[in-house]
Amino acid sequence: MRTQKKSSSKKKKSAAFLAAGVIGLATAGGAYAYWTSLGGGSGTASTRAGADNVFLVTGGSATAMFPGDSAQTITATVKNTGTENYKIQAVKAYVTTNKSNCDGSDYKLNGAVAPLTEATAVSLSVVPVDLAPAATTTVDYTLQFNNKATSQDACKGATVTINYIAS
Known part of the structure; x- marks a missing residue:
């Protein structure tokens, strides 16, 4: 009986070594078996609401204007006052005046x-930029006194305001 146990034990050891060797070879050679399947699901994310009125537009000033005056070039500066990027x-x-x-x-x-x-505001040529x-x-842009055919005495000494709308 002892002989049978040794023989059975040797067979088990040999089978174990053989199985380990086969697994080792399969792994080393990159041979893997797998199943394919489909799946689904969902995730969530959020975005900030953004802010209103983040653009501050300031314009340069013109020299005093008069009938027959030449057009003056004015440069307006648009600033992002927000805490995130915004595209202008x-x-x-x-134009409004105080008179x-x-x-x-x-x-x-x-x-x-x-x-x-x-x-009725008119568009000024701005290059869209982030x-x-x-x-x-x-x-x-240019600003000029409009030399009308009628008296414009009401505009003498007027404060001219350029009102900007940025989007």
Whole structure:
């Protein structure tokens, strides 16, 4: 009986070594077996709401204007006052004054009669650009007194305000 146990034990050891060798060869040779399947699921993320009115537009000043005056080039600077990047895509402008009977129509923006209200504001040529926080870009345009055929005495000493709308 002892002989049978030794023989059986040797067979078990040989089988174990053989199995380990086969597994070792299969692993070393890169042969793996696997199943394929499909799956699905979902994840979530969020974005910030952003802020309103992050663009601050400031314009250079013109020298005193008068009938028959030449157009003056003005440079307006657009600044991102937000804490994230925002893309400036457009800058519009209209003209108001502090005098009665003197309004935007007494002035020209880029050679055309200036609009009087936000609703009729004209587009200034700005290059769309992604602005980082505190970054700036500029837009140039011309401003001129509109020399009408009628008296424009109401505009004497007027303070002319260029109102900007940036988006």
